Amino acid sequence: MFKPSPPSYQHDLFSSNHQLLSGKSLTQYEDDQAWHNVFRREVTMGINETLFKPLYSSSQGSPNASIRVMVAMMVLKEAQGLSDEKLFEDCRFNALTRSALGLHKVDDPLPTESTYYLFRKQVADYAQSNKVNLFDEVFTQISKEQSLAFQVSGKRVRMDSKLLGSNIAWLSRYELVHETVRLFYKVIKKSPLLSATTATQLDELLKLKGNKVVYTLEPKEVKDRLSHLGELIAQLLVLFSDDSSKAYTTLKQVFREQFEVTGQKVVLRKNEEISAKTIQSPHDTDADYRNKDGTKIKGYSINVTESCDDDQDLNLIGSVDVKTASTADVDFFENGIRQAEEVFVDEVEDAHADGAYHSTENQQFCTDHDIDLHLHAIQGARSRYQLNPAEAGNDIVSVVDTQTNVEKQVTKFKGRDGSEKWRIKTEAGTYRYFTQKDIDTATIRKKIAETSTEILQKRNNVEATIFQLAYHYANSKSRYRSLNRHQMWANMRCLWMNFVSILNYLQRDGQKVAAYLKNSIGFLLDLLFMEPLGQFWKRRFVFCSRIHLQRYV
16 A cells, blocks of 8 residues: 655754764755755655555555655756766765755665666656656646745746757668567567568578668668568568567557558558658657758657746746657647646736747637737748738738838638638739738737837747756757656756756845845944944944854845
C-alpha cells in the first residue's frame, strides 16, 4: 500500500549539520535566504507525493525511498545539467545539496541508483500507457501554490517556442530501414518461426552497418538493397503477425511509411510521398522532422507560457508543453492559455506572442474569452494592396495600391457559396478578390502598427526564458528520447527556473527591507544623537542592526 514519506527527519546532537558547523559556515548554512533553504521550502517540501500513488498498487507495496527526494534530485540534475554520477556524488557529500533535499543529518538515507532509475522508468511507462505525465501534474501543483503564495496574477502572459532535437543520429532512408530491421531481427533471431533461408539473407544484408552501406556502395546498389529489405520485411510481418513487441510495431509502421504493395510486388514510395511526421529513428519513434527557417530538427517543439504582469516584480512560468517538431506554434496557443489559467491567480486578459501564433481559430478563442492578443507580426509577405476596413471589421472602406499610391474602386458582391466578397480592377485589367479573411488580416496589421513599443517589448523577455530552458543544450540536441521523457525534462527544468525567479525576488525584497530599515533607523538616530559621542553609538547601533537583518530578513 502506498505510504508517503515523512516531511522531515529529526535532528540530533551528533550527526546534524547544525551541530557540526560553526561560525560563518553555520551562519551561511542557516541563512533563511540561501538557495538551499529556499529550494527546500519552495520545491522539495512542496511536492505532493500522493500524485504518484497510481504507480504503487496493493501488490507492489509502498516505495522504498522518499518520492519527494527523488523528484527534487531530478530537478537539481536538470538545473545544472549534471550526469547521474555527479548528481549522486553531490547528494551524498555536498551539505548544501543535502539540505536542499531536506537531508540535514549526515546519515539521512538517500535513494539508491537502482531505486532512482526504476522510479523514472515507472513514471515514463505510466505516461506512455495512461497518457498522464505525473511530472506535469507536479509542475502544475507546485507552480500553482507558488503563484498563490506570491500572488502572481497572470492577467498578462507571453509565450514562445523552441525546437529541440532528440538524442538520435541523423539517418538516411536506407539507414532508417536497415536499423529498424536490425533491431527486430535481434529480437526474433532465435525464433523457430524464422527459416534458415530468411535468416541467411538477413545476416548478409545486415552484416555491415547502415552508414557503411550508404558510403561504400553506389546509389543503385543501395536502392537494390533497400528494395530487398522491403521484400524481407513484408515476409517478416506476415510470419510474426502475432508479435506485439515495440520492435514489431515500429517495423510495421516503417514499412507502411516507406513502402507500398502493388499487386504482389513491394515497391519504394516516392520521396514526395514521405511525410515529415514519419518515423525518423527506431530509437525514438515519437520524434519527427521539421525545417524551420533553415533550421533542420528531428525531435520536438517546446512551448513556454509565463506571466508578465505590469505591477509585479515576480514572473513565473505557468505552462510548458512539448509536442513533436512538426507541430505548428498556432496549435500550442489555446492549451498554453488554459494551462496558465490553472496555475495563476487570475484569468488571462492580455497575451503576447509573435506572428507564428496567429490564426483565425486563435483570434476567435481570444474573442470568446475576452483576451487581448498582442501580435508582433503576421507571417507572410505584406500584400501590394492596403485594405482599410470599417471599424466593425466586416466591410472594406477603401483599397490603396501601395506601388502607385492610387485608391481603387471597390465592388462588393455575393460569392457562389453565399459569402460576401470584394473586388477591385488591377492595372492589368484583371480582378483582384478579397474575402473576410483578408479584412481580418488587415485589421490585425493595423492593430500591430498602432500598438506602442512599450506593449510590444513585453514579449521580449520570454526569449530569454526559452534560452534558459535549453541552456545546457547549446547545439539544440537533448540527451533524451521519446515525447514523455522530454516533457518530464521540461517540467523539471521549468521548476528550477521558477525557483530561481523566486530566489532572486526574495533576495531583492530582503535587500529593499534592509535598506528601508537602515535608512529609517539612521534618520531616527540623526534626531536623537547630535553630539560626537552620540555619533559613535549611532554607528555601533547601525552595525549591529545590519548583522541581525542579514540573518533574519
